[in-house]
Amino acid sequence: RVAMSIMQYNGSAVLAMKGKNCVGIASDLCFGVQGRMITTNFRKTFRMQEKLYLGLTGLATDVQTLHERLEFRLNMYKLREGREIKPSTFASVISNVLYAHRFGPYFVEPVVAGLDDTNTPFICGMDLIGAPVTPPDFVCAGSNTEALFGTCETMYRPDMEPEELFEVLSQCLLASIDRDALAGWGAVVTIITPEGSFTRTLKGRQD
Amino acid sequence: QNQIGQADISMSRKYDRRTTTFTPEGRLMQIEYALEFINKRVPTVGILTKDGVILGAQKQQKSKLLEVEKHSEKMYAIDDHIVLSASGFTSDANILIDYARKAGQEHYLTFKEPLPVEQLVQLLCDRKHYYTQFGSSRPIGVSFFYAGYDRYLGFQLYCSDPSGNYSGWKAHCIGSNNVNGKSMLKDEYKEDMNLEEGTKLTLKVLCKTLDTTNPKAEEFEIVRLTLDEGIPKISTLDEKEVKDYLEKA
Numbered sequence: 001r002v003a004m005s006i007m008q009y010n011g012s013a014v015l016a017m018k019g020k021n022c023v024g025i026a027s028d029l030c031f032g033v034q035g036r037m038i039t040t041n042f043r044k045t046f047r048m049q050e051k052l053y054l055g056l057t058g059l060a061t062d063v064q065t066l067h068e069r070l071e072f073r074l075n076m077y078k079l080r081e082g083r084e085i086k087p088s089t090f091a092s093v094i095s096n097v098l099y100a101h102r103f104g105p106y107f108v109e110p111v112v113a114g115l116d117d118t119n120t121p122f123i124c125g126m127d128l129i130g131a132p133v134t135p136p137d138f139v140c141a142g143s144n145t146e147a148l149f150g151t152c153e154t155m156y157r158p159d160m161e162p163e164e165l166f167e168v169l170s171q172c173l174l175a176s177i178d179r180d181a182l183a184g185w186g187a188v189v190t191i192i193t194p195e196g197s198f199t200r201t202l203k204g205r206q207d
Numbered sequence: 208q209n210q211i212g213q214a215d216i217s218m219s220r221k222y223d224r225r226t227t228t229f230t231p232e233g234r235l236m237q238i239e240y241a242l243e244f245i246n247k248r249v250p251t252v253g254i255l256t257k258d259g260v261i262l263g264a265q266k267q268q269k270s271k272l273l274e275v276e277k278h279s280e281k282m283y284a285i286d287d288h289i290v291l292s293a294s295g296f297t298s299d300a301n302i303l304i305d306y307a308r309k310a311g312q313e314h315y316l317t318f319k320e321p322l323p324v325e326q327l328v329q330l331l332c333d334r335k336h337y338y339t340q341f342g343s344s345r346p347i348g349v350s351f352f353y354a355g356y357d358r359y360l361g362f363q364l365y366c367s368d369p370s371g372n373y374s375g376w377k378a379h380c381i382g383s384n385n386v387n388g389k390s391m392l393k394d395e396y397k398e399d400m401n402l403e404e405g406t407k408l409t410l411k412v413l414c415k416t417l418d419t420t421n422p423k424a425e426e427f428e429i430v431r432l433t434l435d436e437g438i439p440k441i442s443t444l445d446e447k448e449v450k451d452y453l454e455k456a
């Protein structure tokens with residue numbers, strides 16, 4: 001039995017990157033409990049709209065619950081407004097939900113990636129109480145963000161085309177989760193472009 | 208029976224100030240007055256077919272100065288599998304529509320399954336009924352048509368009124384001239400109708416209940432709930448499609 005931060009109880013890794021008129025978001029596939037792997041098909045990225053994806057790292061139960069609650073909010077928004085939500089607006093909704101639980105938070109660190117209604121790429125990361133950050137390049141979250149930041153800083157370059165972005169995103173994530181004992185067992189990568197999106201599953205080190 | 212005899216009027220009027228009082232004949236006048244209001248509203252038709260449910264209404268002609276509305280004033284999607292048509296006070300309807308939408312999401316949050324149609328009908332009817340039994344509020348002056356699909360009962364059509372009562376229908380008509388509409392439905396509705404025939408009949412009935420003899424496509428609003436590869440889909444007919452159906456009807 002190991003004493004661990006609650007954010008490392010279930011391992012996870014999520015990464016989002018901006019490309020040229022496209023964005024990518026990726027996560028590992030492991031669901032484990034304090035290092036003991038339970039399943040290897042636990043995605044942490046969720047399709048909210050055709051061009052809007054949400055990534056959630058942290059405590060797995062909160063990942064699932066927050067995803068469900070945000071889907072609720074998103075559906076109500078679509079019904080009331082009669083249109084889809086913009087990624088930046090969605091990020092504000094998440095920030096609002098998280099801060100509402102300031103003194104009893106959801107143990108998650110969300111990542112938002114999408115294209116807005118003018119197909120401009122948008123990425124955003126947040127801490128567990130909703131403080132957002134919108135960098136121009138990439139966003140990392142998970143149980144080993146140091147490794148993720150390292151690989152991204154080195155390998156990222158701006159204005160990558162979709163296939164290039166896919167390659168860089170995949171390699172950055174795979175290299176980082178190999179350094180993380182709690183995350184891994186493969187990865188799933190989604191690239192969103194104005195014409196549509198594609199998702200590919202990667203087989204990494206199976207440990 | 209909407210007929211009120213001479214003697215009845217003076218008697219009923221003594222007991223009609225509040226929803227919470229019966230008349231000596233056993234009637235709740237506030238609810239009946241609310242129903243009268245809806246009977247004067249724009250005609251609405253609902254038809255259940257084996258491959259979908261159709262809701263049709265007249266789009267009321269309004270002032271040219273009014274801004275073009277982005278959302279329909281009559282047809283409201285509640286979730287992916289239920290659509291409502293509202294007749295009566297739009298403001299009353301708006302509150303119930305929002306309540307219905309939240310109820311749909313809350314059910315899905317708990318059960319990970321779409322809200323069954325009849326349960327939604329009962330939730331809204333219970334709300335409407337509350338205002339007929341408690342406090343000093345007036346009844347909610349809205350009748351709804353509910354068109355929905357769930358995996359338990361398939362395609363369904365319901366209609367509720369301000370009293371909070373509802374029924375399941377194969378075909379029904381409310382609003383002005385609904386008597387003519389209902390008699391036409393009784394004659395021409397067939398249980399094994401398909402979506403095409405149902406849509407034609409909807410427009411035929413709407414033309415009959417309208418005051419004009421020269422129907423124009425932009426006067427009608429037709430919404431259909433169907434299954435697209437097993438997934439419920441709500442679609443609105445555009446003006447050209449309505450025109451095509453009008454010619455065939």
